[in-house]
Amino acid sequence: MTDPRNESIAAANTAPITSPNRDQSELWNGRSGNAWVNNRAILDQMFVPLARFLIDRARDVAQHTPSGRMLDVGCGTGGTTLALANALGHPWQLTGADISAPMIAEARTRAAHARSPVAFVCADAQTHAFPPAHFDAIVSRLGVMFFDDPVAAFSNLRACARPGASLHALAWRSAEDNAFMTVSDRAARPLLSDLPPRRAGAPGQFGFADRERVSGILTSAGWTDVTLSPVDFECSFAQADLRDYASQVGPVGLALTRLAPQDRERVVDTIVEAFAPFVRDGVVRFTSACWHLSALAND
Numbered sequence: 276m277t278d279p280r281n282e283s284i285a286a287a288n289t290a291p292i293t294s295p296n297r298d299q300s301e302l303w304n305g306r307s308g309n310a311w312v313n314n315r316a317i318l319d320q321m322f323v324p325l326a327r328f329l330i331d332r333a334r335d336v337a338q339h340t341p342s343g344r345m346l347d348v349g350c351g352t353g354g355t356t357l358a359l360a361n362a363l364g365h366p367w368q369l370t371g372a373d374i375s376a377p378m379i380a381e382a383r384t385r386a387a388h389a390r391s392p393v394a395f396v397c398a399d400a401q402t403h404a405f406p407p408a409h410f411d412a413i414v415s416r417l418g419v420m421f422f423d424d425p426v427a428a429f430s431n432l433r434a435c436a437r438p439g440a441s442l443h444a445l446a447w448r449s450a451e452d453n454a455f456m457t458v459s460d461r462a463a464r465p466l467l468s469d470l471p472p473r474r475a476g477a478p479g480q481f482g483f484a485d486r487e488r489v490s491g492i493l494t495s496a497g498w499t500d501v502t503l504s505p506v507d508f509e510c511s512f513a514q515a516d517l518r519d520y521a522s523q524v525g526p527v528g529l530a531l532t533r534l535a536p537q538d539r540e541r542v543v544d545t546i547v548e549a550f551a552p553f554v555r556d557g558v559v560r561f562t563s564a565c566w567h568l569s570a571l572a573n574d
Contacts, residue, residue: 296423296478303374304376306529310523310524310529314524321512324510326359328508333414336411343412345359345410345414347415347416350382352382353395356370357386369394372395400432410437415445426492426495429496430497433572436572437572439573442572443568448566449484449564459525459527459546459549460525461549463542466542493570500569506566507565514557518543521546
């Protein structure tokens with residue numbers, strides 16, 4: 276079911292888009308995007324606490340703005356967007372945007388099954404022509420660290436925000452603060468010669484680790500009342516899903532696809548063993564150390 280109020284920004288198809296973020300577009304429209312689709316139930320479960328946090332922030336917004344439009348940036352397969360729509364109800368129109376055609380296709384399928392009016396658009400939020408001054412709130416669960424030009428991206432988001440609109444986004448803090456998220460990399464790097472190095476500040480998982488840099492990005496993009504607050508989330512998922520997660524998601528998962536099957540299984544065994552400190556009683560438990568980015572679209 277499609278809400279006609281969202282037709283102006285809903286995409287007609289899920290074809291991969293042309294984007295200045297070429298590396299990210301190729302990544303998320305290829306095997307990495309498909310890996311997230313294949314493991315979306317695991318990933319949604321892992322990040323339930325983050326989704327709940329954004330729902331609480333959205334409800335805070337709704338107390339002052341009973342109805343309006345909300346954009347979820349980097350929505351992936353749509354789990355958080357759909358949860359927000361369910362929590363806020365019909366007075367709010369939800370739109371999810373993501374650069375990944377496979378993930379947007381999955382998000383639309385989920386919305387159709389749930390008979391949800393959420394609109395999903397395959398778009399690079401850095402350059403997409405969203406309607407100007409359109410959204411009353413913009414949120415993101417781990418979706419804003421991948422822009423090639425973050426100032427341009429947040430300027431584009433500022434342009435589609437109505438006066439007084441709020442921004443609430445979650446981004447990873449540093450790799451050092453997120454030991455669980457670097458287990459696969461640390462365990463596999465001695466065994467995988469083609470695993471790309473992490474570069475500080477580069478687009479990617481920990482691209483927003485530097486608090487002052489990110490604050491400067493938002494301010495330069497025209498946002499006001501910018502704050503970055505550290506917040507830790509206690510996350511978990513079933514141990515039975517650990518092997519799939521460790522072997523398919525992220526740069527390591529991509530590198531593993533280039534190995535012969537027997538070599539791949541040997542590396543995966545090593546990675547899974549390295550997660551042992553995080554496993555207890557059949558459950559994988561870890562802390563997600565994030566920044567809560569908040570800002571306003573004031574003139």
